[in-house]
Amino acid sequence: MKFQGKIKIKLRPSILDPHAHATMKVLQTQGYSNVESLLIGKFMEVVVEAPSLEEAENLIHLLCQEVLTNPIMEDYELEVREV
Amino acid sequence: MKFQGKIKIKLRPSILDPHAHATMKVLQTQGYSNVESLLIGKFMEVVVEAPSLEEAENLIHLLCQEVLTNPIMEDYELEVREV
């Protein structure tokens, strides 16, 4: 069976994100003063072949920890469903 | 009133994503052959001050087209709700 994993990756809260910081500055200079906060992260959609939903989740979690994220500086949320 | 916009940004169809391409090649050659496809994009969460939901949506759409996305390379989806 095929399963799709939707992964949202964010920098851990204690870390200043250079991308968001620089973009907020651009927003201010372009006159968008009513923007209060901005958070930027990566999202990924991965499709895997697995015998069951549970095994698909385990596989994608492994992928996240091993490759797709860096646990030292990133947290992630995962949603898996059958396609 | 305060509104939060959740933005999902993906590369437009038929535009090559070298990052996803290289990652897939490594995954498949290093034992993760059951991974069939991988899509990498950005997501953003922005909080704005606006008089109404409708005006918040218009503002965030403007932000996306002008600053947050590159219309030539990227498409985006937007969800706005009051916080």
Place this chain on the structure above:
Amino acid sequence: MKFAVIQFPGTNCEIDTAYILKDLLEQEADIIWHMQDDLSSYDLVILPGGSSYGDYLRTGALAKFSPIIEAIKKHAEQGKLVLGICNGFQILTEIGLLPGAFMKNQNLKFIGDDLFFKVINNSTPFTSSYSKEQILKLPVAHLEGNYYIDSDQLKELQAQNRIVLRYCNSQGLCSEQANPNGSVDNIAAVLNERGNVLGMMPHPERMAEEILGGQDGLGFFQSILEYHKERKEQ
């Protein structure tokens, strides 16, 4: 002394590094393709600079699957020396041989320039030929040089004197203005707990000859040769 210079797909400083070792210092140095898995006959392993796997996904992220990684870890566990330069340093953090992680430079721009570095710890196998607090001028060339480490680990590094180089200005002041990329505490080079694995962001191989602007980088290689000579005599 026998050096192994590791080449991943996308590495581009392996030829420069091997040139310094072989042509300048007349040492034995082989460029090792990442698919090999045995480094037992080598005294020192260097992970040179470049853009392994294009720095795609995260710098160094995709290199961790290569067969050579296990051999590098084994080399380090046996107490032998491992030196990671720029991209090599990033790979060493991704495979857990060194603490911390790298983000994009604070100004989101690549930096290609000669910067000043202060030698914080000169009692390591890599820095013994430098004097303490010595100021070096070395080239940097990176986009993700923003070194992150949490506050507990930072205290640990400071307590164990494992911060080897810090970004400074021409007078040796490790100030905020002298920090080119946002790295925590101006950290530019870090040692592992055991003291045999060093990761550094500047490129010593690009500043080892007067004709290219100076020899401040030569000391790292001379220190390694000195360390090896002493161990052989024991």
Place this chain on the structure above:
Amino acid sequence: MSKTAWQEMGLTDSEYARILELMGRQPTLPELGMFAAMWSEHCSYKTSKPVLSLFPTEGPRVLQGPGENAGVIDIGDNIAVAFKVESHNHPTAIEPFQGAATGVGGIIRDVFTMGARPIAALNSLRFGDLKLDRTRYLLNGAVEGIAFYGNTIGVPTVAGETWFNPSYNGNPLVNAMCVGIIEDGKIFKGVAKGKGNTLMAVGAKTGRDGIHGATFASEEISEDTESKRPAVQVGDPFTEKLLLEACLELMQSDAVVGIQDMGAAGLTSSSCEMASRGESGIDFDVTLVPQREEGMTPYEILLSESQERMLVAVHKGREDEVFKIFEKWELDAAIIGTITDDNLVTVRENGEIVAQIPSRFLTDEAPVYYNEAKRPEYLDQAEKFDPMTLPEPADYTQALIKLLQSDNICSKEWVYRHFDTTVGTSSVIRPGSDAAVLRLKNSRKGLAMCLDCNSRYVYLNPFEGGKIAVAESARNVVCSGAEPVAITNCLNFGNPDKPEVFYTFKQAVTGMAEACRALDTPVTGGNVSLYNESPDGAVYPTPTVGMMGVLEDIDQATTSAFKNTGDLIYLIGQSQDELGASEYLANAFELNTGRVPKLDLAKEKQVQKTVLRAIREKLIKAAHDCSEGGLAVALSEMAVQADLGFKVELND
């Protein structure tokens, strides 16, 4: 066939009629696409060819002149140097990051396809008024794109220029140059010959990016170009690094008959040009080309401009060597067809012929136009303008400071600091001096190189401006201690169908040719980029010159910075009252007019020879040419770079 089909592809009605005449029948859609691509200005040089014939292209050092993927010169010690410059102006105007990045990727492929290892990249960036947001957006994107590609693949960016003028507002120019060295004397050519030999497509997979790239580059940028925007070409420097190493490894053996990168018009131009040069035919099936997207039609596969792909003609029976090497480097390689001797380009889809055209129809039979030239009126007003009627500056110091702070004269470190200028451990002189100088690891000699042009001079006097463009680049190389030996060039001009534009183009090339002959620097190849116009008019005529110089001994490398206090300063050559067309007039009075300084080529040659000899005999510690901003700026630049001062007396 709807009437607009060939017009949509950029062919004129008369060109379509010629196709019917040649083929004796209506062309199929893929055939029409092939004609449109190969007969575009970008591939055929149909409008510029008559003018390009004015260039001297032979010389004792020239091993390969124009007509191949890059020019090649011999610099002694069994070392050959391949180099070329190309433009990526239109893609940059649409998507600056990818447009500029793929420009760098394309020119690097042109060099290593000759069998040379790339050792340096240069770029000439010309943008509009820096006060405009649009200019800043385009410039920021282009610089980041060039940095991304060059830094990731590991080729140092060592020299070039950045120049601003409102004429580039709607149409920026991004010219990318690459230099590579061949150390085993083996030069590879883009040629397919030998009946039965195999044709292979190697490198990245093919997608729908950049279709119409070739014809698109030959059209002016206008409102409707926005809608005709092809899928943007995306650069992948990591795949190109693998492709570079795989190709150089393959070229160690003699399995390769010929090789060419797939640039503008992708598979069409590479296959047709290789067949035409080899005076042979080729027969290939598009479905065998590795593809990245489903359901691609023959038309799309033939014209796709996906990046990082090469076409290789391989000796029969040696295919396995190619597969083995490309497998090691984790790249695609596929046999797509064979070489024939019928001089036909035969394209199949699953065996069935979808296009069959004699290769010479696409190359030699491409039309040639002899456009009308008409001297623009503005040139006469410019000649007559007398700068002496302008008020003298009230405060000379302020006037100089204003010049030094101007966008065109100030230090460009804020641009080149984003490039890796030291990878390769060969950069003896990095950006900031007159030219870059690289050492060679197996020779005492050195290489000097620069890429620049004063386009205001060419705008105000095309002939003199053309001469000066070559002379000034030669001066830059001489001031660095090198002997100028050969040039490549990128001729960026407006719409040649306008007689005034064609006059400027022809006069500029005539002037350049005269200077090349006088200074013994033949043209070894380059690129023509026409139709550089936007709704508000043509860009300044910009023939950027990429000059190569050779140092007898690397220790003779000389920077423009003053060295020690007490050193004497000499001005070589006579100063004339030539304030016309100067940066000062533009800076102080916003005047782009006046008589362009006259250049005496014989005297120029004498000055350059003398300065070079003095450098070689260690009499000179620093040398700098007087260019934009004149003597005052030249002296200031030499002082600023050294943190030193100077004292000079200007007696009449």
